[in-house]
Amino acid sequence: MCAFAVGDMKGVPPEKNGSGPEKKPLSPTLAEIASNGAPGKAYSPIVLAGLVRLVELLTLLGAGLFIHEIYVAANWGRSLDYYLVMPTMALSAIVALQSLGLYSTAAFRAPMRNGLKIAAAWSLVFVAALIVLFFFKLDDSFSRVWLLSWYVTGLALLAAERLALSLIVRMLTRQGKLDRRTVIVGGGELADPVLRDLAAQNDGDLQILGLFDDRTDKRSPDVVAGFPKLGTIDDLVEFARHTRIDLVIFALPISAEGRLLQMLRKLWVLPIDIRLAAHTNKLRFRPRSYSYIGNVPVIDVFDKPIADWDVVVKYVFDKIVGTICLLLLSPVMALVALAVKLDSPGPVLFKQVRHGFNNENIEVYKFRSMYVDKLDHSATKQVTRGDPRVTRVGRIIRKTSLDELPQLFNVVFKSNLSLVGPRPHAVVSRAADHLYDEVVDGYFARHRVKPGLTGWAQINGWRGETDTPEKIQKRVECDLYYIENWSIFLDVYILALTPFALIKAENAY
Incomplete structure (x- = not known):
């Protein structure tokens, strides 16, 4: 019944990685990186964005319900129409905010810069609702005072929530809880453009620690694009046992199949995401074959088994x-x-x-x-x-x-x-x-x-x-x-x- 043979590794047979039961000592450089501010468990940006969506949905819906209860229901009673419209508009607002790219970690950090977009999304929902009410001749069925009050209150609550969120996200960023701690495998000319493109992403959450490469000749210098070479693949396996690493990016051509597989045999036992940088490869796949880290196209090799x-x-x-x-x-x-x-x-x-x-x-x-x-x-x-x-x-x-x-x-x-x-x-x-x-x-x-x-x-x-x-x-x-x-x-x-x-x-x- 165990239909997975040890050694399959999705087509890549495993290899002993030398990481025995006891942790081996790291080099002084790696030990310093592992001990200096290396954070523990990280928080998933995907989960964070999902929680923010839920909070904002409940906030907008709660504001509409509260105003309805103290004004509409108190004076004219409750109507099913309101209870249908409120969740529809609140959900529409979340969709509008999503479409404007306002559920990324970068957007959470900059509420002032994205303030107009947030206001535009909420306003767009109300404009669309007013158009529907007008054309279906339902404008007399809803209180204008309720609509205006909900609009102003919802906008104020969104602004306050985003300001509080920015403080929380900045604190988590300082603690390294939102960083994707990343290392590059490979060096030299192929790693240089990958590192430069990744480092140029100012709004990204990538923390590039350095490079690992088994080569020791001039094809793999000690520093590439300002990032140091930290050791070999065996060093990387042991390093990942001492500190959190979230992402490994291979800066190798697909043509180096033997070298790539040899390294994967050692790394697949780790609970990390492994990607192959694709923009250095001459072989081009269909766009849907790639995922992206910022603007860097990558091919997914391994994912964390249980994530987000x-x-x-x-x-x-x-x-x-x-x-x-x-x-x-x-x-x-x-x-x-x-x-x-x-x-x-x-x-x-x-x-x-x-x-x-x-x-x-x-x-x-x-x-x-x-x-x-x-x-x-x-x-x-x-x-x-x-x-x-x-x-x-x-x-x-x-x-x-x-x-x-x-x-x-x-x-x-x-x-x-x-x-x-x-x-x-x-x-x-x-x-x-x-x-x-x-x-x-x-x-x-x-x-x-x-x-x-x-x-x-x-x-x-x-x-x-x-x-x-x-x-x-x-x-x-x-x-x-x-x-x-x-x-x-x-x-x-x-x-x-x-x-x-x-x-x-x-x-x-």
Whole structure:
């Protein structure tokens, strides 16, 4: 059922990237960039624009309803016509503002410069409404005082909202929360025009950190268009583990297929957008084949698996459903905690370091299933059938996965786990005496999304002991299938099947 073979990479076979379980030290230059003001999580401009649309829609609609209630309804009662016209005009205003390009981050920063456009959009809606009312002879059906009051109030509220928004956006910009932290792969003559065009975009949110190139000869100088060469592709992979990188742009010709694929084999395991700059290539595609970063045409190679509104949807789903699960399962968790405490001396909960999103180390909670003096915090030795380290209660809760229930705290309170995703493996997990990343090429690609309590691999029977390379291979195949095909409906499907998968589990000890 795991119809994604490890190594497919959409046609590009993966390659070991040298990024083992532990972070490697960066060069002094990269370490300085990673530590000096490197922001954490960024905010999506797409989500920001969507929220602004919603706020402005509700603001305009609320203003119309408020004036209607205190003037029209108080004097003449309520009419269905008003309740049909108000949302129509409010929606039309949002469409007009969108058509004038007023829902970009650059527009949010400059409300004064775009003030006339905002006024024109709102005015255009009222002019169109008045024309419709006149030609359909409906002008006597609506209060002129209400229309004028709504127009003036709506315009004032839009102006005030945009001024407040500009302050918020400028603050987020100073904090680096809206920047797309970008690096260029490649150097020399091909990278020069790409960098100059990107740097010339004054209203853009690109923060270009520098270049990475495996070449060390004169074809790849140390500085291109004022931007420094920071290292090799291996350095870039490790750099992305230490700091946030949002976008990688390849400044290479399509004809350099071998070199391009070699680099992609190393970079595809990262949760970043990867683009190929197209304006340096002689081969021309149809216009719809390109996307644009400002005015620079690019070809999309890889996208973040879950981005923009998908992140919001998954986050809200995790919080709401996770909280419900925590409340419903709290009696079960209390009974398990009591059983663990009565069965053997020691703490009820056990924390273990595991791989999280983008290979970060996270601590996950579990009910203690081993004797205290035999606890294995690093999971250097997998639990096997009849393992003497496991307590009597531990055997039951491990078999039924009840020991994993405290990870709901990770989901609801710490947000370093999701309800559904690739299961977080211990940092030194092994299959047949080999680290997982030594057994499976492209293993770290499963860390492009947040790990989960359950996943596609678990409902397909690939849980428990991984004593052979084939077992971890199949598990990773399932994880990559999930990442490439994620939807909120897939999460619901996996959650619904998880209890049945636990009942028929055979290799969990």
